Amino acid sequence: MNAFNLLKRFDALRRGPHMDRQFDHICDWIFDLDNCLYPASTGLFSLIDERMGAYIERLLGCSPEEAKRVQKAHFHQHGTTLAGLMQEHGIDPHEFLEDVHDIPLDRIRADERLGRLLPRLPGRRFVFTNGDAPYARRVLEAIGVTDHFDDLHDIHASSYRPKPDPHGYALMCERFCIDPKHALLADDMVQNLVPAKQLGMTTIWVDNGSERGNHGYDETVIDVRVADIGDWLESILGDDG
Numbered sequence: 001m002n003a004f005n006l007l008k009r010f011d012a013l014r015r016g017p018h019m020d021r022q023f024d025h026i027c028d029w030i031f032d033l034d035n036c037l038y039p040a041s042t043g044l045f046s047l048i049d050e051r052m053g054a055y056i057e058r059l060l061g062c063s064p065e066e067a068k069r070v071q072k073a074h075f076h077q078h079g080t081t082l083a084g085l086m087q088e089h090g091i092d093p094h095e096f097l098e099d100v101h102d103i104p105l106d107r108i109r110a111d112e113r114l115g116r117l118l119p120r121l122p123g124r125r126f127v128f129t130n131g132d133a134p135y136a137r138r139v140l141e142a143i144g145v146t147d148h149f150d151d152l153h154d155i156h157a158s159s160y161r162p163k164p165d166p167h168g169y170a171l172m173c174e175r176f177c178i179d180p181k182h183a184l185l186a187d188d189m190v191q192n193l194v195p196a197k198q199l200g201m202t203t204i205w206v207d208n209g210s211e212r213g214n215h216g217y218d219e220t221v222i223d224v225r226v227a228d229i230g231d232w233l234e235s236i237l238g239d240d241g
């Protein structure tokens with residue numbers, strides 16, 4: 001028995017007797033951050049969007065309308081605003097990410113239930129985000145779940161190729177020695193589940209009404225559809241607390 005199977009065996013012993021057997025094979029639990037670990041209704045992303053517009057206004061010395069047009073053009077042509085700004089304007093990604101994520105987090109409430117449920121998941125827990133690590137840590141801190149994650153994989157670690165680009169998924173699996181067949185990804189964007197499913201991961205669609213969350217909807221890439229991450233964790237972990 002290799003070390004991985006030994007670890008799996010050990011983890012299985014930690015599973016509560018009432019935990020949903022559907023997830024017996026899962027050793028690594030991977031969560032998207034924005035609109036997944038907190039509800040889309042907080043509208044946090046609109047604040048980031050506004051700062052991206054303001055950044056482009058300053059960079060190009062243009063009007064808010066022109067900045068918005070450039071922002072959307074980069075988003076459509078390059079997958080993200082950041083990728084377009086890097087390729088066409090040579091901006092520093094660290095400086096850009098730091099600037100656009102400099103938003104107040106007072107819309108995020110501490111989530112005691114998540115804080116209680118996450119540590120009960122048997123195995124490792126990761127955050128996989130298109131944002132940067134300092135911002136992700138601030139958000140996790142605001143929710144009150146920082147200590148319940150083993151590590152996080154951000155946009156720098158994905159070589160600035162955001163989900164759903166398969167590149168970042170491969171880098172994350174390699175970095176943390178994740179076997180996709182024993183891993184699960186929960187994300188509010190259906191399209192982000194596609195590469196995960198292709199790798200063999202179990203997929204959870206957190207269908208909580210986030211913008212373009214159902215873009216590219218394909219039921220074959222969704223194993224489980226839930227409306228709220230906390231409700232779902234509560235339902236699969238049972239009463240073993």
Ligand SMILES: [Mg+2]
Nearest residue numbers: 032034035188
């Ligand atoms: Mg998200």
